[in-house]
Amino acid sequence: MADEKSKTLRLILGDQLNINHSWYKTVDDSVSYVLMEIRSETDYTQHHIQKILGFFAAMRNFAEELKQKQHQVIYIKLNDKNNQQSFDKNCKALIAKYKFTKFEYQLPDEYRVDEHLKAFSRQLKIAFSISDTEHFYSTRAELKDFFADKKMFLMETFYHYMRKKHRVLIVDGDKPVNGKWNFDEDNRRKLPKTHKPIPPFVFDNNLSDIETEIHKANIKTMGSVDSRHFLWPVNRTQGLALLNFFITHCLPLFGTFQDAMAPGEWSVYHSRLSFLMNTKLLSPKEVVDKAIEAYYKNPDKIAYHQLEGFVRQIIGWREYMRGIYWLKMPEYATLNYFDHRNELPQWFWTGKTKMNCLKNAVQQSLQFAYAHHIQRLMITGNFALLAGVHPDEVDAWYLGIYIDAIEWVEITNTRGMSQFADGGIVGTKPYVSSAAYIHKMSAYCSGCYYDKAKKTGEKACPFNSLYWNFYDKHEAKLVKNQRIGMMYSIWHKMQPQAKAELLEQAQYYLSHINEL
Known part of the structure; x- marks a missing residue:
């Protein structure tokens, strides 16, 4: 550690690994950088093992790169004896131990961490400053x-x-x-x-x-x-x-x-x-x-x-x-436009479902910590919306399972685009579909236990009846939406018996959702 009277501690978060940031253009022995693996970040939701591995490995490699460029680096590993498992406690201990006279950090991308570091900085007895991450095309505001x-x-x-x-x-x-x-x-x-x-x-x-x-x-x-x-x-x-x-x-x-x-x-x-x-x-x-x-x-x-x-x-x-x-934010994280209350099916954690599209999308996500945007939107997200799953449950699953999921980009895509829980801030209509779209854009329907063409009866594809059940249930909120008016025209022209059969089929599937 440097002996100069003025000493600065700079915190680097696990999603701030920008080696081209202006912080690193000058090597200064009076500046120390700290990265830390902490339980407050591993435990705020249940993460995919690959997500935690990827972040920790990237952080360790970044710390080594800084050291090779002659920067002063403190790296706190997950199981280090003195790791107090939170940003504020670890930084407070370092400031006291090494007598830092200034604390600096870059703008966090997550509201949760932003509030945490603002509160910590306000109670410091030393100077502090905040820098931009110098990453995005646009500013926060x-x-x-x-x-x-x-x-x-x-x-x-x-x-x-x-x-x-x-x-x-x-x-x-x-x-x-x-x-x-x-x-x-x-x-x-x-x-x-x-x-x-x-x-x-x-x-x-x-x-x-x-x-x-x-x-x-x-x-x-x-x-x-x-x-x-x-x-x-x-x-x-x-x-x-x-x-x-x-x-x-x-x-x-x-x-x-x-x-x-x-x-x-x-x-x-x-x-x-x-x-x-x-x-x-x-x-x-x-x-x-x-x-x-x-x-x-x-x-x-x-x-x-x-x-x-x-x-x-x-x-x-x-x-x-x-x-x-x-x-x-933070109100966005509480929005639930359709007042959905159901739980995610148990097979979202195993992929063990007879629906071929969901089996493939979920098992792929569990195996690779990845699915592309249409798999997320029109397979897993589509089903969760049709099934009336609480947006909190959907958020937690998406935030945890994907290696690229950080709340600022996950929650707007999930609660907004996918679940329409924001009532139309992000998307102009709910992104739901029957089996027809899934068949149009994929090969998942081939060989599936369920029949994509059947709307009711044995082995009828669950997406078909759940699709019409969704529109029926939320007609009061959606009927005036110009982008989906055609669907209500079709629904209103159906024979009462056909509509009743679709709704009965949907209720059966919803009540046996873990067996699908």
Whole structure:
């Protein structure tokens, strides 16, 4: 430790692993950085074992990188004797022990941690300061300011603004490349039966020592892992390798098949860069810039709609969700528009269900700590919404099971986009479907125990009756929604007997939900 009179302690959170941050541009012996593995972060929800392993490994690698650059680093491991298992207690002990005269931290991305560190800083007897993470395209309050005089917070509008502001795929002043902002209609194809996606690029990290420490601490986790061959990237070098693989091999077909689902295909052409960006090992700007650079170098190989769909997910959707989070928290975490009260089916923790789509999506999530956005939205999320599951239960499951799930991006996608628990702040309609959509976008229905074409009777697909039950139950709240008016027209024209049979079938499935 340095002996200077002025000494600064800087806290680095597990999702703040940005080596290009201005903090690290100067080596200063009077500044010490601290990273810590603590129970308050492992225990606020039940996490996938791969999620905890991935974060701890990335944090340890980042600490080593700082040390190699000659920075002063304090690293507190999970089972260290003096680990007091919370940010405030550990920082307080370090300040007292080493006589730090200033405390600094970067803006947390989670409301929970933000409140915790604000409260801790206020009671300090030494100076403190807060820095930006220098990661996002937008500030916390930018969406709020942009929509200040608007009643609706449309992502597409914010996306256009972000593109213009940051000069992303813009020509002739403020016009979009190729004349349109959004090419989503080109990005909705099912995988052809004969089409085999390229095998995903995985890593071979041995994290068995960390897994042993997690088990020693008796942390309750979900999912499975082979920690001797951990497949996720855990440092920036690996992250850049995955980025390059995606741009070279996956981006040329990313958009076309970004909504497609098939048994045994857990990655398809998705980038799987979200964990890297959400821990800040990679920045969204460098990811977007490299994808755009590749497009202009290889316009014959990468069609524009492939690129635009990818860019929109990052500069549009990701930034938009963060803006909504900071605009609406903490109330957002309590919203339950439909007053849903049911529990998640037990098979959400095992994948042992006769519904082929849910079996595949849940088992994949348990095996890889990953599912792509349509699996999350239109399979697991769709079912949870149709089944009337309490949004708190859905939030906890999504927040825990996915390696890229941090509350600022998880809760807005889950409680908002997926469950419509916010009543339409994020989505303009509930994203529910019958078996028809699942069959249209996947190969899951083939060989399923249930019949996708049957609405009632033995082996009728549960999605079909639950779909109409949902619309019937919530008609008072949804009938005026212009985007779903057609569904109520169909429902109202059905014969009373047919409607009664659908509702009876749905109630049977809901009362036997753990047996589906």
